[in-house]
Amino acid sequence: MSQPPSFDGLPEFLAAARRLSVSKAALDLNRTPGSISQALQRLEQRLGLPLFHRTTRRMSLTEAGQALLETVGPAAQAIASGLEDAAQSAQAPSGTLRLIVERLALPHVIEPVLPVFRQAWPNLNVEITVSNRHEHFVTEGYDAGILIGSYIAQDMIAVRLCQPYRWAVFGSPAYFRAHGKPQQTRDLIQHQCIRFRRPEKGDIYRWEFLENGSTVRVDPVGAITVNDGELMRSLAVKGAGLIYSSTFHTSRELAAGTLEPALLDCSPGSDGLFLYFSKTARHQPKLRAFIQVCNRVLEL
Template sequence: MLRENVTDLLAFIAVAQEGSFTRAAAKLGVTQSALSHTLRGLEARMGVRLLSRTTRSVAPTAAGERLLKTVAPRLEEIENELAAVVETREKPAGTIRITATDYAIDSILWPRLSKVLPDYPDIKIEIVVDYGLSDIVADRFDIGVRWGNQVAKDMIAVRIGPDARLAIVASPAYVKMHPAPRQPKDLLHHNCITLRLPTRGGLYAWELRKGKKEIQVRVDGQCTFNGTYQMLNAAIDGAGLAFVPEDLAQPHVAAGRLVYVLEDWFPTFPGPHIFYPARREFSRALAVVVEALRMDASPAGE
């Protein structure tokens, strides 16, 4: 195979994985027309069509799918090995991609990373806000952040925060106009501020707990968001009841902008963890980030 095909193969993999010339071009930092020209040249040299193009989508053909499954993992292995060689330098270097919710980013990740990054100018971080429980391997992230009970068993997990309690809150004005619910089923008659989960395609069902009793309530309301801070702000403005981390709501409760509702049903979830594949090449840059985020005095085994 001609040497120039390696670069063209990387272009093909980007298009096949993204399912879009536009997104792949942005990812590779080239123009869409240049990327299209590259793929046509690769197909011409190989004598086989690799991509099926329509006006709305791009998908690999049978030949393209075979190439994607066999070549992409090998190129990734080569990339990892080259990165490992680079890591033998004196200073840790490289880009670490992280996916997390905005709450985890603002309350844990950035406060800790901002203190460390100035000491490692050759380390770059890319943090993506995501509530979709992304597959970090398929989406090429180095680290993901989830509650402890959401981390897959085949991943290495490191605790970065204590167990978290979630709270139902509303503004005093809302509670004055709408009597506070006395039990979870009463939430069905309230204007609840809901959270859209992208991967599941639906609204998050509030997971409530009282002692050993657990219940999920599929609430509904006028406002739906895909971020925690937006739900919190809507509750402060009197738009309805919101279900948010208690530590985020507490300052507003103390200031009188919010009140707690159904407090005896507030659940506690295993604390946030970062996680990454056990088989991944553990670079020095990744080690720096993991240690910066690790919770002090984590329980044994975490």
């Protein structure tokens, strides 16, 4: 199919504007410098104005050329991305999908999703690493990870895998009967808190609240420190102290009535589990297939 006349000269213009050199534009487009110059001249004649300042040593954009580049450049990039998306979507998922996931995602995401995913794509292999240490996600060759949203680097693309949840203090009914429920964050100093040491950083996690419109961070005081969330919740169920967790992490205990929330009105906001990946990985057919199954199974 022939190229629309209105597009004549635009590929040559964009290449020359990017490189500010006819000879380099010719190399990029696998053309002769003469054909590039002729295409630029025809475009300038059609528009009725010069697009480049030319000397024997250098080339630069005129004001009109700069304006055209700012208008046409993003559109050309959008067209190129659209063509790439179309080409990628035509490819069937293949190879091995490598995921690094935090333990919390196992019962809530991996266990319900993986059997359906394998049934849909039986020729696709899956490798799952369970870890809370995601700082070397890219260099270790993972296609995607599953992590709490607030821990994900800002340059990653994130897809929500659960409904938003809230952070709060949780304790057993027996603990609250014996010691009462904290009504304000300053009441926490009167309670035994089970502290959580983050495995990925080694520090004690500070409890964060929103009180009177301001963020309040509390260094919990208590005789017990753990680095495992499941153990922390189990100890709280047994009345060993209060914990700082979320309505998602404690969903099973809340449903069973073995834990109750406190200071829920001081929750710093909603969070959730997210599948995250780099921008360069977003077009992988195997990753797109996994996202589609997650959306279907988790009813997002």
